Amino acid sequence: MRDYHEFLADVLISEEELHVRIAEIGAQISRDYAGMDLLLICILRGGVMFLSDLMREITIPHAIEFMAVSSYGVGNRKTTGQVRITLDLNTSVTDRNVLLVEDIIDSGRTIASVIEMLETRKPRSLCVCTLLDKAERREVHVPIRYTGFIIPDRFVFGYGLDIDEYYRNLPFIGVVDLDRYVVEE
Numbered sequence: 001m002r003d004y005h006e007f008l009a010d011v012l013i014s015e016e017e018l019h020v021r022i023a024e025i026g027a028q029i030s031r032d033y034a035g036m037d038l039l040l041i042c043i044l045r046g047g048v049m050f051l052s053d054l055m056r057e058i059t060i061p062h063a064i065e066f067m068a069v070s071s072y073g074v075g076n077r078k079t080t081g082q083v084r085i086t087l088d089l090n091t092s093v094t095d096r097n098v099l100l101v102e103d104i105i106d107s108g109r110t111i112a113s114v115i116e117m118l119e120t121r122k123p124r125s126l127c128v129c130t131l132l133d134k135a136e137r138r139e140v141h142v143p144i145r146y147t148g149f150i151i152p153d154r155f156v157f158g159y160g161l162d163i164d165e166y167y168r169n170l171p172f173i174g175v176v177d178l179d180r181y182v183v184e185e
């Protein structure tokens with residue numbers, strides 16, 4: 001695997017900017033859900049860094065859960081919308097206040113399917129918190145309660161987001177220069 005400097009076009013959101021914004025969202029969630037039973041559900045794997053930083057900024061008692069979904073068909077940079085649960089929750093969401101924690105919403109199809117599947121389990125409330133929103137790419141309407149940053153239509157990586165499963169560990173959000181990123185055989 002190559003060093004990311006070879007294909008990093010620029011740093012879109014720095015570690016410090018992420019920290020400041022996530023602290024604001026954590027404070028807002030703490031106010032909005034005060035006195036309520038809150039369950040954060042992280043969508044693996046991209047949401048994992050965001051969840052771990054966000055939960056440290058939430059000052060009210062809450063539980064966490066994980067689920068993983070995979071989308072059917074076409075490549076790994078674009079989703080078809082049909083998603084399948086590959087790792088389900090271990091706890092019931094019935095009658096609980098659920099907040100879905102996502103890394104990025106692009107077409108919106110993945111999160112829309114997750115919402116549809118979870119609604120059948122009758123949570124008391126079900127809201128979405130996404131770090132990044134590629135708003136101009138939206139194909140289906142998704143109600144988003146908390147957004148970290150609205151970003152342009154560029155392929156980004158780092159802070160949980162991958163390029164072909166690597167580079168999730170980087171502490172910032174970078175933009176890929178696709179001309180310099182060539183998949184090794």
Ligand code: IMP
Nearest residue numbers: 079105106107108109110155156161162
């Ligand atoms: P959607 O179903 O089109 O909204 O796609 C959402 C999923 O696509 C995210 O959870 C990511 O896994 C992936 N994705 C979309 N854009 C990017 C990106 O710029 N970098 C890395 N992954 C992305």
Ligand code: MG
Nearest residue numbers: 044045046103
């Ligand atoms: Mg993802």
